[in-house]
Amino acid sequence: MADSSFYSGGLKFTCRQCSKCCGGSPGFVYLSRRDLFALCDFFNLSVSGFTEKYCRWADYYGGTTVLALKEEKDFYCVLWSADSGCTAYSARPVQCSTYPFWTWMINDKASWDECARDCPGMNSGKLWSAETVSEESRRYSENEPVYKEEVLELIRAEKNEYAECK
Numbered sequence: 001m002a003d004s005s006f007y008s009g010g011l012k013f014t015c016r017q018c019s020k021c022c023g024g025s026p027g028f029v030y031l032s033r034r035d036l037f038a039l040c041d042f043f044n045l046s047v048s049g050f051t052e053k054y055c056r057w058a059d060y061y062g063g064t065t066v067l068a069l070k071e072e073k074d075f076y077c078v079l080w081s082a083d084s085g086c087t088a089y090s091a092r093p094v095q096c097s098t099y100p101f102w103t104w105m106i107n108d109k110a111s112w113d114e115c116a117r118d119c120p121g122m123n124s125g126k127l128w129s130a131e132t133v134s135e136e137s138r139r140y141s142e143n144e145p146v147y148k149e150e151v152l153e154l155i156r157a158e159k160n161e162y163a164e165c166k
């Protein structure tokens with residue numbers, strides 16, 4: 001059972017840009033439909049072009065398959081650069097922009113403190129109000145990954161549109 005009372009006075013967090021959550025160990029940055037369109041706009045690519053260059057398929061719950069960003073050397077996100085960090089920062093996925101206020105991370109104080117061991121930005125720096133923490137957590141939980149079938153349908157629609165324009 002979630003215990004939101006531990007952050008009634010807010011939670012402290014400022015990213016120290018250590019890059020730990022962008023690589024170094026295996027993981028998945030899932031993309032929702034909203035994320036996919038935001039990144040396609042950012043890179044000025046079609047769904048087909050963006051997914052081919054930057055994405056992979058990931059197994060998800062109930063035997064489903066969803067869209068995720070590729071990983072490169074040392075499990076670093078394909079959008080991460082050693083020189084400049086996230087190369088798509090203003091269009092980064094909701095999974096990234098809502099960190100560390102993910103639902104299960106703020107479930108209770110023990111979960112929060114456990115996660116803070118891996119993130120030097122947690123429990124220091126800017127104080128985020130309880131309302132903002134809850135809002136970010138809601139954004140995270142509502143940002144469902146886009147299923148493979150939906151992506152293939154979008155790519156098919158793009159191809160049809162292109163064929164009609166010719």
Ligand code: SF4
Pocket residue numbers: 014015016017018019020021022099118119120121122
């Ligand atoms: S682990 Fe924490 S401090 Fe490091 S980059 Fe990620 S959010 Fe920032």
Ligand code: SF4
Pocket residue numbers: 021022029069077078079080081085086087088089092093096
């Ligand atoms: S999209 Fe950006 S912030 Fe998110 S994991 Fe990749 S490099 Fe990091």
